[in-house]
Amino acid sequence: MGKIQLKSVTKAFGGVKVIPNLDLDIEDGEFVVFVGPSGCGKSTLLRLIAGLEDMTSGTILIDGKDATNLPPAQRRLAMVFQSYALYPHMSVRKNIAFPLMMAKMDKAEMNRRVENAAKILNLADYIDRRPGQLSGGQRQRVAIGRAIVREPAAFLFDEPLSNLDAALRVGMRLEISELHQRLKTTMIYVTHDQVEAMTMADKIVVLRAGNIEQVGSPLELYSRPRNTFVAGFIGSPKMNLMSGAHARQHDAATVGVRPEHMDLSTSDGLWRGEVKVAEHLGSDTFLHVDSKDHEEPLTVRANGEFQVKAGDVVYMTPQADKMHRFDDKGLAIG
Amino acid sequence: MARQVSRQRKIGMTILAWFVGFLIFFPILWTFLTSFKTELTAISIPPQFLFFDWTTENYVNIQAQANYFHFMMNSIYLALGSTVLGLIFAIPAAWAMAFSPTKRTKDVLLWMLSTKMLPAVGVYIPIYLLFINLGLLDSRLGLIIVLFLINLPIMVWMLYTYFKEIPVDILEAARMDGATLRQEITQILAPMAVPGIASTVLLNVILAWNEAFWTLNLTTSNAAPLTAFIASFSSPQGNFYATLSAASMLAIAPILIVGWFSQKQLVRGLTFGAVK
Amino acid sequence: MATQHSQKLARSMMAPSVIALLIWMAVPLAMTLYYSTLGYSLYNPISTPFVGIENYTYFLTDPTFIAALTNTMVLVVGVLVITIGGGILLALLLDQDIYGVNIVRLLVIAPFFVMPTVAALVWKNMMMNPVYGVIGQSMSAIGLAPIDWMTDVPLLSIILIVAWQWLPFATLILLTSLQSLSSDQKEAAEMDGAGALSIFWYITLPHMSRAITVVILIQTIFLLSIFAEILVTTNGGPGAQSTNITYLVYQQAISFGDIGAASAGGIVAVILANIVAIFLIKAIGKNLDA
Structure with a gap:
């Protein structure tokens, strides 16, 4: 079981309120991602759950029981740190076994669990090496191994992939998702990378300045962003947000349309523009277009190859049913 | 090319x-x-x-004529004694500064450094008179205390820079893994801090061994270490070059070897971590 | 974790060191200050009348003081020039690709570990003795008149001995700093068309400037209190030609038994050292933020 509830949680460092007031429910077995720009309080929130920071006020329940004043070790949570935080003077085996040794587990069960974790994570060949002799990806696996042997109520991941290179990151992303499928344990995952959030999460929590901007499944957030911040943060490339005349035409303060929701043509369409930069990826074509109708250049995505180059004239037509409308407070309308 | x-x-x-x-x-x-x-x-x-x-x-002669062994033992007592005493004081202080820093930590560190800059002659007279009155003149204990005090700032600083390099993440990981404070210290921190402590010990032994103001001024014979023993060769008693050389070699050889092994740490310790 | 509890614990862990150093610094210094206002002679310790600033006027107007002050400055500056200049050259040399660089390093840093009394006596007798010393014999061998170092140029002799002891320190620190210079920077400068000399002047030297500052300041602290080297070689003489402030205070106290004047001298030395210390603390404190 791993149901975690935060009730009216606040946290202040000195006089600075990092988390003004926050409520959140995390269901058992869910993969929850906290996402937001740096400094949004997502790591602090994770550390509050872990018990590594004291809350200023509020309550945290784990499986219905008050854990507000429990020390980290007694919360039955395991954490994977951004820096991996492996013990440099211990072998991989001892690193993974350490939490079990602390729990005074018997030798046979401990060995069974360590061997099992090593097998799941493909670490069997390195089990007697020190962390210093491992690559970044292997260290990451050891850190995960150390977390899973405890069979915790929930896993906490603090930007675990940010120290890996791009190719490895994609691989580890898959491995963590597979691990979740297999263990079905609650996972809370902190990242600033919305792609990680979109690909891994059951539920995304978008944070800004310590406040929850929106909670929902990746597709909910994508198709129905609650406000302009979420609209701009989720989705890549970013949604085009336009104010002024076009917004007024749609009875809104701001309208948004995603790059993939515009039809492109070289002959006719609603908006005329001149291509500034064309990025041909083969599978997609991204165009950055200057248009007299808009102050900001627009980003447009075409499926497959679209034969234009910088300086060419293109016409763009937004798909009417994919337009997002926001009021003057930035909140979604309708 | x-x-x-x-x-x-x-x-x-x-x-x-x-x-x-x-x-x-x-x-x-x-x-x-x-x-x-x-x-x-x-x-x-x-x-x-x-x-x-x-x-x-010559080597045989120095022991026979000058009782070299007595002075060497004093050097060892002073170097080790002041180092052990220093560790007892410096480890907790450096620990606290590295792991629970406050706004004032930096000021305390700099203030400690400033005591190192107090010239010996500024406090020499009262210490000398005090030692006479307390019967500490020419005693090992008195010198151990003085050497401990003059090297304490360097020890705190050096240990601080080493402890500072231990990532806080690892301590938190141990806490999450269920380690108690005791286990955190004995199983995680101590093994990681040992190299830094060892370097600090080496540097302090070198500094204490070669200290040549207090050891010359606060001893006559009983507690006199090798620095004072060698200084006795300066009296105009003829040119016993070979004897002087043998005595000198014995006095510097141990520390030369220690020093060669710790040259990297030396830079760090003597520049208070300003150059690594 | 910064909780109330750990703050209190931290303070109690620091307390012993802070208190020990506070006592070590404040008590004797206060006593020195107090003694410096007394007419206090070791030969007549019963009567110690208050004399105000008389000891200071006596100490500061003593021609020996002026000589000692000058000697102290010459000693510090002389050693600094030799060790910094030599240290930069040596660091550049040891940074080159050479065979057996580790052994050469050991040879170069060895003098630093030699205790001051040994260094001074070895140089005085076996190197600088006009008749039997290696330098004297070498000079005779090529037909030059040997120099009687300790009598003719006592201060220079001490400068050379001390410089020999401190050259390794400067070299080691400058070399460490030199090796932390990324080769990218040098290569970028090379691509920009800079020659070896320009690279040294515009890239290497500025990179080392902080290390040089640190060397200057730390050495100055130690050089201001040079004592053993003078005690075992020249005894400050001939006359006061190689007496520095530290040695002068020692003489006042031990040879003349004048505790009052010696204390005044000690205070003067503290003031001198403080001037240097302020700069050093600033330099190191700045580094602490980085």
């Missing part, structure tokens, strides 16, 4: 570097050689470089 040129350059640089190295090392080498000469060969003109009758009689 032409390989030939860079190879020639390498050989040229090598010769130059070895020549300069030899020149700087020469006084020590010469002392070493002289220590195996008879007093007569030691002052022969022209000087004998390698081809003389090597003898170890």
